[in-house]
Amino acid sequence: MKTLCVAAVVVLSLSSVCQAASLACEKLLKPVDKAPDLRGSWYFIAISSKSCWVSTLMSSLLWSxxxxxxxxxxxxxxYTAEFKYKFHGYCDTDSEDYLYENNTLFDVDINNTPKGQADVLLQSGCPDCFVVKDDEGISFLFSRRQNVTDAELKEFESxxxxxxxSKPQVFSSDHDYxxxxxxxxxxxxxxxxPSLIFERIKNTYTVQLKCLTETFYSFPDDALKWTQQNLSNFFLF
Structure with a gap:
């Protein structure tokens, strides 16, 4: 009887943890109710991606x-967004026009007509940050500050x-343009x-190895999902 009671307590505890995690994710993945005033200067703080290679290569090659x-x-x-980039001591600039509507951002053509899929602004507990998730499987954390706290970065990781x-990779905080x-x-x-990029690759090889490992272990799951999807489509005919 005592063993049964202990088992019940463990099950209930695990259930509570799962429910709390689910609620936390539901909140973090919800689009913002009201976006911040987008005007002004922002810094790219971190990047996460559906494929770890996107954020890993961004960090390992450019370190921008x-x-x-x-x-x-x-x-x-x-809105017009004017970008300043710095990578390995070299700088570049670019600009893009965007339409902000219903807490989403759209690229626009020369006639200011929205094109492509919308980028969604997600929740952030950081008071002077915002998070953008695009349809290609990439999300960015922006802040008015050049650096955020460990807790704020941890929230983006969650x-x-x-x-x-993938686990977010942090951008360089060298903003001397x-x-x-x-x-x-x-x-x-x-x-x-090329030599600067190669040196950066050598110094971040552990991040690349981790991504390679994650990619290797994801193959069985990806293969299973592909098989299930294609079998489902096959039996529909």
Whole structure:
């Protein structure tokens, strides 16, 4: 009888833990009720991805720092995002126009018409952050600050875990965009870039090995899902 009681307590405890985890994930994966004011300067803090290779290669090859300045346009809900990139001492810039609507962001064409799938803004407990998840299996954590707290980064990690995605990789926090070489200038010597990338790869080999291991162990599950899906489609005919 005593053994039975102990077993019941264990089962109930596990059930409570699972329910708490489920509720936490439900909250983290819910789109924001009200987005922050997107205007102003933001920093890319971390990236997570459905495939660990996306975030791993971003960290292992480029080790970039990215800042974006968002301004509103004359058209309602339209914004221009001006990006500054820095990687291995070289800098570059880019700009994109976006439509913000119903807590989602859309790329737009030259006529400001939405195109493609929407990027969704997810919940974040960080007071000056926002999280964007796109339809290609990538999410980004942005903040007004160049660095966030360990707890805020841990929350983003939990969010990625709820999605079943890879552990986030953190961007470089070197945002000195004045003292760097322009990647757009044809006269700038970029011959050192391959060696810098190779050195970065050597210094982050453990991250790459972990991703390789995760990919290897995911093959049976992916194969099973593919088989189940294709068998289901076959029996529908």
């Amino acid at each position: 720092s990215i800042q974006v300045n968002i301004t509103s346009k004359d058209t309602a809900n339209m 969010q990625a875990d709820c999605l079943g995605w 004045k003292n760097c070489l322009s990647a757009e200038d044809e006269d700038v010597d970029t011959s050192r870039l």
